[in-house]
Amino acid sequence: MSADTVEKSTTPTVPTQRGGRRKPPLSENKKAERKLGLLLCAPAALVMILVTAYPIIYSVWLSLQRFDLRFPDQREFIGLDNYVTVLTNEFWWTAFGVTMLITVVTVAVELVLGMGLAIIMHRTLVGRGLVRTSALIPYGIVTVVAAFSWRYAWTPGTGYLANLFSDGAPLTERASSLAIIMLAEIWKTTPFMALLLMAGLALVPEDLLKAASTDGATAWQKFTKVMLPVMKPAILVALLFRTLDAFRVFDNIFVLTAGGNETSSVSMLAYNNLIRGLNLGIGSTMSVLIFITVAIIAFIFVKLFGTAAPGSDDSERR
Amino acid sequence: MAVETTTRAKLRWGLLDVLVVVFALIPVLWIASLSFKTPATLTDGNFIPREWTLDNYKTIFDTDQFVRALINSIGIALIATLIAVVLGAMAAYAISRLDFPGKKLLVGVSLLIAMFPQVSLVSPLFEIERQLKIFDTWPGLILPYITFALPLAIYTLSAFFKQIPWDLEKAAKMDGATQGQAFRRVIAPLAAPGLFTTAILVFIFCWNDFLFAITLTSTERARTVPVALSFFTGESQFEDPTGAICAAAVVITVPIILFVLFFQRRIVSGLTSGAVKG
């Protein structure tokens, strides 16, 4: 033992700086800082609010009117009639069911596949760069392009997959169409899920895994008892973003089935009412309903998050 | 023994790697393969073309429909990216460096917008843009793109900015730099990679969009490639548009592949840092 080890402070610490710097500076400076902060944020905030908040309010207003662009003269205020029309319409509920089904199935499958992919990307001994690069391709590729690839793959005569299961055309039957839509969704978005999960994996301390190994944990136990708890916030973030994203499914359905054979999602239905039907009233009503549904889903997730919600980390600023 | 296990482990990981690569690449290779097939072999169901041709590419670059859409896509995505990154960088700087009221609110709003169902905006924006006379124009698409790219830009850039050792700014001042010099010569070079990464992510987002592009455009004036693809129908000179669609699809996939190949590391770090720490 040397004299140094008896020294009062051999460990480097930084607290002194914090003591002085964290406190707010002079009031003049403080005012200037506030002003600058608001000034810098104003454009972004303004754009975001103008392009979302105003339209969604306007959308509520439109949804309370009969407003068909083909018959603009019949435009009038009709209260909640549009909501009654939509909510009693079986197409809406079919689309809603399809959307929910796609959301639940794809997110569940993606969670499992994404976790596997995340582990591969994070821990693989060989070709890490290759795996990461390949995995990014589905993330980056234009959804419509991928959708066409799947469509032609399953088109009888053209595709290499078309005759895999039956002689029929898979994209003309409801069950197989939905399965293909989900396959396309899963292919496209699993990498994103995996990236979010990988960020969580990186937070698992290597020492913790070693400690678990010496304590006699099996690989599965390490995964469930050590990794999962640490990754929980990352998993919740990934689930939240993917769930809300999956709920908006549109591109794949548009290209693969165009909503035929009762494979429309709510987004598809809203689009059809607006662009094909030119019915702004009904379209807006669906917009509002989708917004509310998403808000409910988000609310449930944020409740689950508690303080782990992204953006609540202001304390570690600077 | 130890050597054996590592070789075996490597083999196992290698197999998994191959699985991932195949899973990721097959749809891309398939559409590329289709784009090189001649009309005669297009429907043979073969994964690899028996006869190769570049005719499909010639066709699409000869049609105004595609070229116009490509120009639209590039122009709109670039402008939206530029604006979103500039606005996002301003806000992210404020969030990561300054103390001001409403900061939490801004972070919250961006989070909400990241989760916002874009289809809900389709009807009102359709109507609003018609009234503002920006329906079916570049600005009509740029505006919603900026809006939905901003949360991404703000989160990613805040995460990057938080990593910059801001002590350097002080050090530069002590070394005799003015505020401007400190920014230009010390901070800006450090912030550049973050800005670049964010720009790539935002560009990919804009490039990918289909919903806004199909609802807020009606003619070739502002139609982007993904939408144009879905409107490629058998025109008089070519009945079956498959080959043309595939060629066009490959063309708009090339930039993405290039980004991914050259900037894999940056994209991964951008996506992961923004998502978890944001």
Next chain:
Amino acid sequence: MADIVLDKVSKSFPDGTVAVQDVDLEIADGEFVILVGPSGCGKSTTLNMIAGLEDISSGELRIAGQRVNDKAPRDRDIAMVFQSYALYPNMTVRENMAFPLRLAKLDKETINRKVDEAAKVLELTSLLDRKPANLSGGQRQRVAMGRAIVRQPKAFLMDEPLSNLDAKLRVQMRTVVSRLQKQLGTTTVYVTHDQTEAMTLGDRVVIMRGGAVQQVGPPQELYDHPRNLFVAGFIGSPSMNFLHAAVQDGGLHTALGEVPLGDRVRRELESADAPRELILGIRPEHFEDAELVDDDTRRRGMEFEAPVDIVESMGSDKYVYFTVEGEKASAAELEELAADAGAADFAGAGGNLVTRLSAESTVAEGQTRRVWFNLEKIHLFDPGTGRNLTLHEGRAAGALAD
């Protein structure tokens, strides 16, 4: 030529907190002054005010006789070494060191010459083309120093420059810093929370607590004649032992026995508002194994018996920890010191006595041992104010002084 004068310099925040209060300090040209204190004592804020990185709320700061309160850092001609080193990661070592010179618009040749000179002094010549990321901690530290010395500023400011190094390297760099400062003769203000650095490096040490200066003086003076409980506890490693002492019949009742008092201390304790309870402070080296003390020495102190807890042999001497019964000394300063050091490191106020005995002592763990301590070297503190009652005209004279 540059002296630095702080004239009633204060720093306060709008919410009313005062980070630095009326600091008066005259730093002579070429002097090496250390600001030391626990975290949050205002030492870094003081340094930043000298640098110009933080505004001065009131008071005046003069560098080379010139008021610089409102001058930007770049106009003060002082260099700073940061705790994080703050090396520009996008520049090579050479570019880092040349940066201040380039900003000063020197010609290329001069810049190269100066950088080469500085690099030679700090043994960085072979590293000039590397980026900071490829350097070790010690090398980065030297680059940071190099960037400071290359422009020959009026003064160096160093903000805990060694605290990110490991213990061994820190000791090494301590001598490097010290030698460099003497070589260049540049006025230096050095902030640290490490009292060993403070003791070994500075011409003078400024001890701060809660934004106020506690005592200023050469290290040895602070060690031998601490003005108050805080200074006494902060300086010294292992730290001074503190024991509860009750004033009784002209003497002191302590866990080590009845301590006699000299006339002067007694007179002081006779005044009406004098405390009835005191804190007795003894440094570890003022104890000795009673067997090894000659008669002459024995008369200057007193003895007690206590069970030996732990013996740490250092070779040159032995650190022996005794368990003592009795009430613990308590004062706000002691709690603060304990909190700063981490309770484990600061044994001073506990039931443990840390002593430094001669290596020849045959003391062993588990024994009960007779120990002598020097009454001329003890300090008595008022627990309420922390004042050192044994201090007379700035000199500590022990308990027995007449």
